Amino acid sequence: MLKYIISKTRLPETSVKNTVDLLNQDATIPFISRYRKEATGNLDEVQIGDIVKYKEEFEALEKRKKAILKALEEQGVLTDALQVKVKACTDLTTLEDLYLPFKKSRKTKAETARKNGLEPLAKIIMSQNANDVESIAFKYVKGDVKTVDDALEGARHIIAEWINERTDIRNNLRNQLERYAMISTKVVKTKKEDENAQKFRDYFEWEEALSRIPSHRLLAILRAEKEGFIRVKIEIDKIKALENIDRRIIKSENACADQIELAISDAYKRLLFPSLSNEALQKAKEKADESAISVFAKNLKQLLLGSPLGEKRVLAIDPGFRSGCKIVCLDAQGVLLHNENIYPHPPKSDSIGAIKKLSTLTEAYNIEAIAIGNGTASRETEALVKKIKFKNDIQVFVVSEAGASIYSASKIARDEFPNYDVTVRGSVSIGRRLQDPLAELVKIDAKSIGVGQYQHDVDQSKLQKELDVVVENCVNSVGVNINTASTSLLSYVSGIGPKLAENIFNYRNEHGVFTSRNAIKKVPRLGGKAFEQGAAFLRIREAKNPLDDSAVHPESYNIVEKMAKDLKVTLNDLISNQELLKKIDLKNYCTDTVGLLTLEDIIKELEKPGLDIREEAKVFTFNQNIKTITDLVAGQLLPGIVNNITNFGCFVDVGIKESGLIHVSNLSESFVKDVNEHVHLHQQVIVKVLEVDVPRKRIQLKLHK
Known part of the structure; x- marks a missing residue:
């Protein structure tokens, strides 16, 4: 197996061997890449993912070899020479060619x-x-x-x-x-x-x-x-x-x-x-x-790691014409406080009543931001909201609705909001996406989010597998607040999975919030292995031990405590103190299992514990004069948001129903090898309109720099 994986990955033998050993011990990719750097030689998630891929490929090849050898033996045609050839095969095509003359086929x-x-x-x-x-x-x-x-x-x-x-x-x-x-x-x-x-x-x-x-x-x-x-x-x-x-x-x-x-x-x-x-x-x-x-995987990663607004009180609007706009008010943790409808657009056109209602609700619930879904009537609703002179400084965001309808009709949504209909659930999802895109989007089947090319035409099992890896890596790279996380979010934490996520959720509801990482061990069926794999990715806000709200693994707490003791300060004094941290000579803390790679990660985490790797959410405004495709004219410069990336270019939302395409040839004056090197999902860009084909509803754009 090792020779096979090394031949495919060109990675060092020791790194491959140690990684395979860890995988055989049920260690996860996020855990291995973050907390076993000495063993792997500092392999990243992609390299470890390749080892996983070729390990599975080799195991499938070996399984097929055994099946073929057994079939040949049963037919009485297995010679020593044929057995040697079968065992020496390194790919399925050659193996199947060897077996072809002996296949029991239909009548020929x-x-x-x-x-x-x-x-x-x-x-x-x-x-x-x-x-x-x-x-x-x-x-x-x-x-x-x-x-x-x-x-x-x-x-x-x-x-x-x-x-x-x-x-x-x-x-x-x-x-x-x-x-x-x-x-x-x-x-x-x-x-x-x-x-x-x-x-x-x-x-x-x-x-x-x-x-x-x-x-x-x-x-x-x-x-x-x-x-x-x-x-x-x-x-x-x-x-x-x-x-x-x-x-x-x-x-x-x-x-x-x-x-x-x-x-x-x-x-x-x-x-x-x-x-x-x-x-x-x-x-x-x-x-x-x-x-x-x-x-799809690159797009999904960018989408999941989209900018969170954070723990702010949000009023979310799912806009519509005839059926009105559904409004919900959420507290800073995304808890639903209030919901109702307004009808500012035709046929009722009660914009005055809608403005009054929005003003009243933003004041009553101390709203800090408004999230508007980007579907039907989005532009009209955004224009209405921006007319209102709120007493407080309220930011207005347009939020992608992709997949929201899938969530609102799902079992997860029904379990969360059993007493509310799909319109309320959809609006809540829009608001929560603004607060924390990752926490909300993990509740939706990634294939339903629609950020790829021809995702329904590719091998669905391979797609699902790859997307699950992406979600797992994103969730663990950000970390999860165990006291507020949904079962969906918890299930992607390293070593946890759906069943343990449910157990954690139920235990929290029954016993109250977790006050320390050690308390996680009390969750039914959460054994030592699951704790080892997942504890460092689960955060406890305002814990007695400040390390419980960091990415430092509990197995390394003693090292940090020794650092503080040697400096004659408390843990609280050490954390975030640049001067003290610079005084630490890491070589004094190396052991047989903990080397400089791990110690350097610990120091980085102590400098800014619990730092969110994601950018902050920014307000964006479309050109208010552009409402339909017929308003577009070649030569216009428009603000837009990248809403999908493919191999042949990227699509940009310029504030109308149809997204425009920036073909790879229009992304840069030089050759474009990878679209992702030039743009990323939800990036705010300025584009130039090149061509508008109204009958085919196609818009050609160029990235303006």
């Missing part, structure tokens, strides 16, 4: 020919020594084999199967597909005018090298094919491919060679090309999936 033409006694004839032909093949074939005309042509055809079916099973031929054709395959599309004529097909019209007739097609384009083409709008074809130079096979098999110029040439053509058309072209397309799809999943 070759199997039928064997039952008709034609395998000896096939061997004679393959020997390429006979000249009068028809005379030899005549001897096999009996039973279901009625003619010489039947006999020769049956023999060719057997030869075609042998050709199909040759690893060298399969690998040669794979290489040609990998290097030269073209993917082309044709529109299904009966669907050409279909309204739903129009979004794919760029691909009604398309051709491109399969090796160079961008992930987003391949996924779009495959979706269009799945929906029945186009047909997709993979092609290579057939003549060249057949010549390559001919050279490997045909060694004579007699009648046998003629039969083998026919068999080669049959093998290529019926067996090799359909199988391997599908394999090539599947590999291209897997590569596209990886790219799309990577984009």
Whole structure:
């Protein structure tokens, strides 16, 4: 296993070995990367994630090897040489090629020919020594084999199967597909005018090298094919491919060679090309999936680590026209205090009543900020709110509603607010997203947030796995207040999981807030391992021991206490005291298990304990004169917010229903390798309008610097 992982990651052997040992002890990625740096050689979360990936890949390969060896043994065909080959395989493709001749498949033409006694004839032909093949074939005309042509055809079916099973031929054709395959599309004529097909019209007739097609384009083409709008074809130079096979098999110029040439053509058309072209397309799809999943993961990380307003009292508005605007008032911890509706927009147009109500509520509940959802009637509601002269200084934010409707109808929302309908729950979610995006967004299935490209077309299990890792890493990098966190947030803490999260939540409700990290051990079924993995990521505000509200692991408390003792000060005196911390000689505190890497992390944490790595939330204002796509004109400079990032560019909300696209070519004057190096989600930017296509509702933008 170690050799396999090292060959894939190029990481040092000691780092890989120690990381694998920790993973086998059920340690989590956040715990290992943060608190076991000496063991791993300071590997980060991404490197440890790669070790996890290739460890699982190796284990899957070994499992498949065992299954194949068992099947071969049961068939009585497992030789020592074959066993050595199987065990030496380092990838699934080679392994499956080895197993191919022994697979118990459905009834094939070759199997039928064997039952008709034609395998000896096939061997004679393959020997390429006979000249009068028809005379030899005549001897096999009996039973279901009625003619010489039947006999020769049956023999060719057997030869075609042998050709199909040759690893060298399969690998040669794979290489040609990998290097030269073209993917082309044709529109299904009966669907050409279909309204739903129009979004794919760029691909009604398309051709491109399969090796160079961008992930987003391949996924779009495959979706269009799945929906029945186009047909997709993979092609290579057939003549060249057949010549390559001919050279490997045909060694004579007699009648046998003629039969083998026919068999080669049959093998290529019926067996090799359909199988391997599908394999090539599947590999291209897997590569596209990886790219799309990577984009989604980067976007999700940026979204989860979005700027929190913090513990401020918030009035949240879910805007609407006919149904009105749902208002909720939340305290600094996100607890619902009040809810009601206002109707400032048509058809009721009671803006005066709405203004009075908002003024009254902001005063009654000491509101410090207003959060407005960015859906229908958002701009109109924002304009209304900004007209109001509040007595206090109240900040107004427009908040993304993506996924809020999913949350409001979920079991989590029903359990939180059993006595309120979906509109109230949705409004609460909008307000809480402003207070703490991470704490609120973890309650929603990440796939529903909509910050990726073609997320419904990629491998869903791989996507879910990757997104779970992202959420876990984000939650643990920020830390969690155990006394206010929801079960959803707690479940992503290192070593905790859904069941223990529920136990913590129930214990807190029954016994009151936790006053120390040690008290966490009293939670039912939370054993030593879970405490080791999770304690440092769980924070206790205003605890007796100040380290309980820091990222210092309880296993290192004695080190910090010794530092304070050596300096003849208390823990409280030491924490946040730059002068004292600079006096500490870390070499005096190194042990067999704790080195300078861990000690340096401890000092950083003591300098600013519990520091939130996220930026503060900032107020943003759209151009108030732009209300619909028809208000846009080429050349305009507009403020906007990046609301999605893909491999081909990023989308920007400029305050209207349709988001505009900044294509990669318009992000920078120089080559753009990674969009994320130029913009990030929720970044406030200035864009220049390049082109507006009103019928197709498309807006082309350029990043203005």
